[in-house]
Amino acid sequence: MPGQPHGPAEPLGLRQFAPVMAALGPWPGHGVPVAVAVSGGADSMALAVLARQWRPDVVGLVVDHGLRAESRREAEQTIGRLSALGLSARLLVLEGLERGPRMAERARRMRYAALSAACREIGALDLLVAHHAGDQAETVMMRQHAASGDDGLAGMALVTPMHDVRLVRPLLSFAKPALYATVRAAGLAWVEDPSNADLRTGRARARQALAQDAGRDAALKAQALQAGQARMERDRADACWLASHARFHPGGWVVLPAGLAPPRILSALVRVVGGHDYPPDRTRINLLAQAPQPATLAGVAIMPWRDGQWLVAREEAAMAPRMPAWTECVWDRRFVLRAGSLPPDCAMGAAGAVASWWPARRGRPVWPARVLRTLPALWHGGRVVAVPHMGVCTQGGMADAVFVNHPPQPVLPGARFGGETGNAV
Known part of the structure; x- marks a missing residue:
């Protein structure tokens, strides 16, 4: 069987998995499915095994990117393996993904769009993905190298709201060897994607570096946990500020008070109003927060309005x-x-x-x-x-x-544009 991990590990079971899922609830009653993104690799197969033990109405979603000749065959094998677990599955085929610049980013965007659409079709409110503790350490290392701010160094969140579903990462506290052991104990095979070992990618280089330095791996995981807790506190404080000071219009703009907003909130608003995955330039945001003035950045216009208020709206030329x-x-x-x-x-x-x-x-x-x-x-x-x-x-x-x-990212976890339903004029 491919992909043997280093060192012994005990397989995971419901005793370890159920408390994690309880903490990430509440969950819908039986009859409303929970979706699991299954690439066919050991990590996602382990998640499928655990999710099937946790509740019966779980649906596997298998995406075929079509970038390798064998990808369709591997996706169909994965669906067969999920069926052996008693888990229904759907094959999602991406159309139009071509090799070229920013391919990984384009593939990720298309993959999550397809997964979200499938969740809507089956009525799933939650999508489980198999990011684990090793992925978290790699993410933090990559963000360190990119000089990310405090939020970036918190790594991946346990729960991330998407358009119509919650993206849930229940394996972030579990190491990869335990996931391999879980799949082996279930008697299942898995797929090894050769791109995971391609050292031309930043994640593969980070994985190699951490494999050679166990101390740094542990330190990054601890850092992500601490930074994640701090990020949650900032999110709560920002949510209170937004509730008191910001007015969201369903047409895509936001009304802010005379002093605009603190830098972190202003950055999130510009990202959301512009429909971006990533925040705008930090230097410009900090300058605007310190000294509000009319500006355009990242496809967004910041303009004065009545009674000293400000509007953060989409820039017409950038749409x-x-x-x-x-x-x-x-x-x-x-x-x-x-x-x-x-x-x-x-x-x-x-x-x-x-x-x-x-x-x-x-x-x-x-x-x-x-x-x-x-x-x-x-x-x-x-x-x-x-x-x-x-x-x-x-x-x-x-x-x-x-x-x-429905912008690609919410202002804050759980936040949406406000509930105004009247006309815009």
Whole structure:
């Protein structure tokens, strides 16, 4: 069997796994499935074994990236192994992923998009992934080399909210040898991805360095635990600040008080309003937090508004172009379209100038025209026919269309854009 670990280890079982899952709850009642991302490697196979022991309604999601000739065969083997555990599984095939620049990042984005979509289809609220203690140490080492801030050095969180599901990492306290032992004890084989040993990648180099320095490995895991606890405290304090001072609009912008926001919060808001996975430049954020002034950065405009307040809104020139519209598609990495039916050749994109004409006919707009132009809209026949956030629809059959603001990352764990449901003007 491939991938033998170094040193003896005892397999994990329900006695070790159940308390971890209890602490990460509450969990939905039986009948609502819990999804498990299974690559076919020893780590994810061990997670599948443990999850199946924990509850019966677990569904394995197996992604085929299509980047290696043998990937489909390995994915089908993995589904067969999951079936042997009595665990139902789905094969998710990624289309359009090509080799080239930033391939790992593109693959990760497409993988999680496919996993999230599958969770919606099966009604799963939680997605388990198999990151373990070794992965955590590697992550912290890589972030040290990248000069990450305190949040980055906290490593991966046990729970990360995504669009419609919670991403849960129940194995972060368990070492890889125990996961190998768990799979062997279950009598299962697994897949070894050769890219895991490719020293051209930063993670593989970090893994090699930690394998040669057990002391540093232990120190990084301890550091991640301590930093993670500190990050949770900062998250709680920031959540209180946001609840007291920020007003989120479902159209994608945020209203802030005269002093803008503390740097950490301002950074998170710029990332979310811009639809980015990563925070903006720290130096510019710190300068703005110290001395608020109009600015644009990372596709976001920070502009003064009424009574000394500030708006943090999408920069019009940075938005995604118009694209074909279909229900559940995502535009500008932030808005999910939900509609019962759409006419042929319907498109979605920024509302543009028409969003400032309509409210002008009814009196003074509540929001600046610069902000209204960034609202998502439906286009047909070369013109805007619906701007759901404004309650405007000029073409039959589209009245039920809505755009839900789902940026790639929340402002804070568990945070979402506010619950305003009225018109934007």
